[in-house]
Amino acid sequence: MSRAEPARLAVRKTYKLYIGGAFPRSESGRSYAVTSSRGEFLANASKASRKDARDAVSAARKAFAGWSGATAHNRGQILYRVAEMLEGRRAQFAAELTEAGTRRAGAVVDAAVDRLVWYAGWSDKIGAVAGTANPVAGPYFNVSSPEPTGVVAVIAPDEPLLGLVSVIAPVIVTGNTCVVVASERAPLPSITLAEVLATSDLPGGVVNILTGSAGELAPWLAGHMDVNAVDLTGVTDRSLAVACEEAAAENLKRVLRPAALSFSRGGKGSGEGKGESGAGGTDWFADPGTGRLTAFLETKTVWHPLGP
């Protein structure tokens, strides 16, 4: 009689890095085991090295001219396309997030899609909101407009999809390019997100994603002389945050300090820590405001004489 068919063995995905639009392994050959919230083995993720970080920075630099030179309309279209691709993979992300221990994973994916759509719309509006026509005391045309800062290194929060999307989208929608260090604990959704990015008409190198140890990679990125700004949102260790801020001083990088660490001063409350939930973490479902957009914008002011 018929015997029971042996259960089909699943074909597992190899999780690699995302650099310059390609998916290389770490040049170091290193990897680390990623487990589910229940402790089961999920995959070996690449453990990016200093060299991988440098490669990612040069890919981001190379992509900057084209991406910052694209029209705001075009960047908005592409971010919206990312949202569409993410929506199409809703079930896959929900499953990955559930394994990573995220509760209400479906709602988190929905929020991530919505966040992308929200930021996509900002591409051709931030200039109107952050720019000014300046009435100077003389016969001059004078106008200030926001421009992208350049290459931004982002230490992503341990909120594997919604947090990740919420830090990447505001950086790139204005024309910056970035190198992102994904959540060390739950890196797999970040690489699946890279697959979404790679199929959304986003030029290679605009977003580069490294998995591995933030403690190891963040200081290199903060000290890299071809990085213009660093977003320390995902840094939870106070001494690491301070070390990164010190390293960033070398070429005067713009630094977005981590909200989760209390750098607020004298009980007056400073900019940091706004929108925090009671547990000390950021509430990623909350309205993000424009702060993450403006943190990585420069203001350029152009003068020209008036005359007949």
Place this chain on the structure above:
Amino acid sequence: MFEYAPAPESRDVVDIKPSYRLFIGGEWVDSRGEERHKTVNPATEEALAEIAWATEEDVDRAVGAARQAFGAWSRTPGSERAKYLFRIARIIQERSRELAVLESLDNGKPIRESRDVDLPLVAAHFFYHAGWADKLGYAGYGPDPRPLGVAGQVIPWNFPLLMLAWKIAPALACGNTVVLKPAETTPLTALLFAEICRQADLPPGVVNIVTGAGETGAALVGHPGVDKVAFTGSTEVGRLIARSVAGSGKKVTLELGGKAANIVFDDAALDQAVEGVVNGIFFNQGHVCCAGSRLLVQESIADDLLDALKRRLATLRLGDPLDKNTDIGAINSAAQLARIRRLSDLGEAEGAERWSPVCPLPERGFWFPPTIFTGVAQSHRIAREEVFGPVLSVLTFRTPAEAVEKANNTPFGLSAGVWTEKGSRILWMADRLRAGVVWANTFNRFDPASPFGGYKESGYGREGGRHGLEAYLDV
């Protein structure tokens, strides 16, 4: 060249005391330290007055006074804070001749510039920010943006009173209190400003002035009671400050060095471009962070432009800063003169060709003739480092793309100039230049309504305009 009779502005209008104390909590107080130094007139090396170099303890007292004043000042309605600033603006206008003469004496800049550029801008800066004090809810930072607290402000010697205005006016308009340290070589107008605060009945402690050098500045920036650090000066010191505040949560704005390209295309109005290039690098003896210190000229007109430039330089008058006909005044200090000489010597050693007009220099004081280097390569130190003096490096280019490439080939990003009659090219260039201020067919224009500040290693944050308010608000 015309002969000019001397036309000195009288210095009787200023009353310089033999020595000055610190201005803390609305009073003149003695420093707890012993160290005192003379501030000299760089045009004559004559000692003008003795100033205290504030100690850590003095800085602590000043921050304490500012903290004590903060509560009431930040609760003062914006419309009332505005009136104090309007008052200050008016007193500056009333005493502008006195301030201009004092500035030229202590700094060495020509009276024509302190009188016609610095002082009008100082008054305008207070007037402009006064108007913001009761309109902050409309500035785009939320309905009721709050001040930060105590601002520690360190300013340079090139535009002493103007930099004070750029720092103090927005800080006070936003409801902060300040401790300001002027540069050790140019403290006198800041000390006179303290008197102006008293004439305006500004509440004690809202503005505190501590004099001193780098150690005083470091004590101020590092003081735990300071919520906001604002610095204008060298990139080198800016780096130290950025490093020292790491982990403190202090909000920081830095306005640092530059190596601006002034780019002249072959279709530019040549005479206007020459004036712009001269103004770009020889204004204020080149002691300007946004100075157009690299001239990028299109190869096809390089010879014509250089000839015209040299003819024009031969007419510049260098000498007594208080003479109303003087174009180029004194270098601010012996140390700065040594730096300019060292970098200029390096320029020659590295193979660039040096030229200056015939220009007799006064026997006493610190002087450097207007100087042009041709045959400069991008790798030369005079093309890369900020000289902060009347020294222009000339490079050439063939295409607009090459001009952009060369202009952006610097770690700085403060300003840039473009000279062409073609509108689309101006906008194309302005788009691609990585600099916070782009002057097209003009140069070195400033206005309180116009944001100023740099990209890259020229620092972060903006001063002036709606954008400048962000630096002093808790946003």
